[in-house]
Amino acid sequence: MQALIPAAGRGTRLGERTETRPKGLVEVAGRSLLAHVFETAIDAGADELVVVIGYEGAQIVERFGDSFAGVPIMYVHQREQLGLGHAVLQAEPHLDGLFLLLNGDNVFAGSVAPAVAAAEKAGVDGVLAVEEVSKAEAKTTGVLEHDGDRVTGLVEKPDDPPSTLVTTGCYVLPADIFHACALVQPSAEGEYQLSDAVGLLVRAGYDIETVRLGERVNVNTPADVERAARLVQN
Known part of the structure; x- marks a missing residue:
């Protein structure tokens, strides 16, 4: 299975850490953020890494070259950072069939392989890794409506x-997500949200399931870097 890893952003909330380098090269416990993400993808069975780059993307290419731990890397340029749905669309020519998507700024404590296994079950079209958060935090991200493990709606x-069940930056998605992303209208901020595209699939009758994984940190601030370091060192 291929893994798509969006890593085009600068990460402005990280301050001076990203003044001259992309967010994906910020160090977490002595290794780059992207190195942790790549390892998570490969552990889940990824046989190719498709990496979306943008801000200072040449540094990522220079750091990793054409492979990581023996797994080939394909780079895709996102000229404008217009949201996760837009990033996914840039990679369409390079992806074939069901694929794993891992946000390039998420560090997981354990394996995401259970999400891949759940997506490979008969009758399942895709899987979202989810977690429970506070209602205040739910207002800042993609929130699910659900019936048991099945997604019935998704709102950004x-x-x-x-609900307080939210996406975690780990998805296993069918190729039809590209058509859905192309239909999405931009948000008020001018971004094309992946959650809106997944919502279109759900409304069209696709069976999108949920799975709960272990602890993870979405790295956005210096404090998150420290939290992520503690997570991978435990």
């Missing part, structure tokens, strides 16, 4: 969250 940054 709602004022009144329908």
